[in-house]
Amino acid sequence: MEITDLTPAERRVWEAFPLGAAVDFREGRDEDPAAGASWGPERTVRAKVLRALLLDGPAQGGEIAGLKMWGARITGTLHLMYGTIEHPVRLRACHFEKAPNLYGARIPALVLTDSVLPGLTAGTLRVEGTLRLTCCRISGPVRLAGAKLSGAVFVNKARLGSPDEAAEEPVLQLNHAEVGTDVWAVGLIAHGQVRLKGATVGGQVNLNDARLHTPGDTALEAETLTLGTDLLAKGLRAQGRVNLSGSRIPGQLVFTYAHLSHPTGQALRASSCVIGELWLREAAPVEGAVNLRRTQLDLLHVPPEFWPRQVRIDGLSYRVLAPHLPAEQRLPLLEREADGYQPYPYEQLTAAYRTAGDEGAARTVQLAKLRRHRRTLPAYARLWGHVQDAAVGYGFRPMRAALWLLLLLCTGTLAFALQHPPALKPSEAPGFNPLFYTLDLLLPIIDFGQEGAFAPRGGFQWLSYLLIATGWVLATTIAAGITRSLSRQ
Known part of the structure; x- marks a missing residue:
């Protein structure tokens, strides 16, 4: 592309690129990029110009080139499918006319903080650094399935999907992705499913204070998720099922102050998991069923009022149960087993009380087990x-x-x-x-x-x-x- 074909706004970006300098088109730091469709030619940049820069842009000896731009209106599709980008891309507070296509691309770092996009196609993307979607507003799906990111993924305070339209596919797709460090989604608002199925995260997934709205369906699909440390969901509000079945979380799974709601089905499914500690302290009573069958825990911290009317806990094993309460406050849960009388939950509760040194409570649980079993026997x-x-x-x-x-x-x-x-x-x-x-x-x-x-x-x-x-x-x-x-x- 010849520089003579560029508009004045594009020429600014072209000349700044080899120096790695920033181009700021904003008129004020508090302006809203959602109004970017009305921005004029003085701050409009064609996507094909950015593509030409990233794939074959000018270089200057002794300088580190890079695309760094604020407050631009980007028209057309930024098409970088299978491209190898050698420079970091930082497009903050920009308004994208069409969803960028970075499928299979390789890039050092991608920053789209505060931007407004109709979607993002980036399946199997390779990022050597971090991917930042902080505070972005993305109405369409963010496709990152199979992506490999050496650093972290930031979607904190982002708004995904539309509250007025039902999402036809998950609004955030990180299924089978590999993230070297963490996935930060603090304060995320998602009107549609967040999918982490089969993903591998070297550090933690942080969903503190997130809002996931998928009523009647699955809000968080994280089946067979593998983490290096913790899954934090303090203050999470999930309308729809939270599915963690088969996940491996060696640290803490924290639902403190969370509110899980899926009245027509299982609000929390965490069966066949291996988890270090499960914290449900101060969580609101669950609206829907809870399935923890065959899950292994070292610590289970759960108040009796958290449990819903129907649970599946056969095969659930834990070493320590907290807070320490009289057996009479724990026993009603065992009556709520959806599959009827199961001896294992009584034996597990007995073992927990014996681990805590409360032999009297252990005897109370065993007596309750025999009385419950008696109801299944013939009359004689x-x-x-x-x-x-x-x-x-x-x-x-x-x-x-x-x-x-x-x-x-x-x-x-x-x-x-x-x-x-x-x-x-x-x-x-x-x-x-x-x-x-x-x-x-x-x-x-x-x-x-x-x-x-x-x-x-x-x-x-x-x-x-x-x-x-x-x-x-x-x-x-x-x-x-x-x-x-x-x-x-």
């Missing part, structure tokens, strides 16, 4: 379960058996003290002792010589039968409780 088994529960709390309430025995012992002793049963062989019978006679009836494996020597009659005979039967029941349940206690140890 449920009846026997009720007997064991009332007698000794399935072995987890051993003092209850002692109280039953004491009550029956007192009852029998008093009754037989008032009415001595007659001896079977008066000449051979020992002296009658109501206390030891009652013990002989209650304890089937102990013989004080009283039961075989005396034979009560009438109502006292029925009392003796009752003492014998309850003695066998108590002995059996106590033995079962001791066995269960020894097996736990």
Whole structure:
């Protein structure tokens, strides 16, 4: 392209390029690039001029060339597909008439901060430095699938998609991308899906205070995401499903103060994940279901009021559960399992309490597990379960058996003290002792010589039968409780 073909505005950019100097077309630093369609020729630059500069622009010895421009209206399509750009591109606060096409391009750095674009096509883009879309307003999709970026991606405070139109495809596509450091999306507003499926990020993904609006669909698609450190979503507002299934997050997954809403389905799906710490402190109650099946955690920090009415937590494992609360506040969650009674969540909660040294809470959870299991049994088994529960709390309430025995012992002793049963062989019978006679009836494996020597009659005979039967029941349940206690140890 000959310099004689350039407009005065384009000539300024052309002459500044070999020096790496900035060209600022702005009339004021607070002007809005959304009004760029009305900017005149004095600040209009054709995309083909920029393309010619970037692919074969002039150079000057001893200087580092680069495109650095503020407040320009860029007309036409900036077409750099598969191009190799050797200079950084910084187009701040610019108004793009058409979506740039950088598919498969190689570039040292790309900065579009504060710009307004109808979209960005940059799949499989290679960036040696950083990609900055900070505070951009992009009405169409940002296609970065398969991109490889050595540095970070910045989309903080960007506005993607349109609140008035349903997005036909994800507004931010970083699926299967490779990011060397971090993805910064603090304060991002996305009217459409944000897709990070299969992406690999060397550092963290930061979605603090982001607003993701995709009601009735998936707001954040991050299945099989692999991070180097954390996924931060403090204060996140997500209308639509947050899907992290199969992700690997060795640091923290933080949903503190977040609000997740997908009433018609799963608001949070994080099944089969491996996560260091999951923080849900001060998060609003979830609107929709939560799926954490088969996920592995070191720390789970979640208040009871966070959980919705339906959860899937079978196979969820965690070492520490915080904050430490009485078992009675944690148990209602296990009743909300969508697949009905599952023993594993009870065992996991028991293990967490034992890790914390709270053996009493662990016993409470185990007792709740047996009572919940009892509801799945046939009628005869449920009846026997009720007997064991009332007698000794399935072995987890051993003092209850002692109280039953004491009550029956007192009852029998008093009754037989008032009415001595007659001896079977008066000449051979020992002296009658109501206390030891009652013990002989209650304890089937102990013989004080009283039961075989005396034979009560009438109502006292029925009392003796009752003492014998309850003695066998108590002995059996106590033995079962001791066995269960020894097996736990």
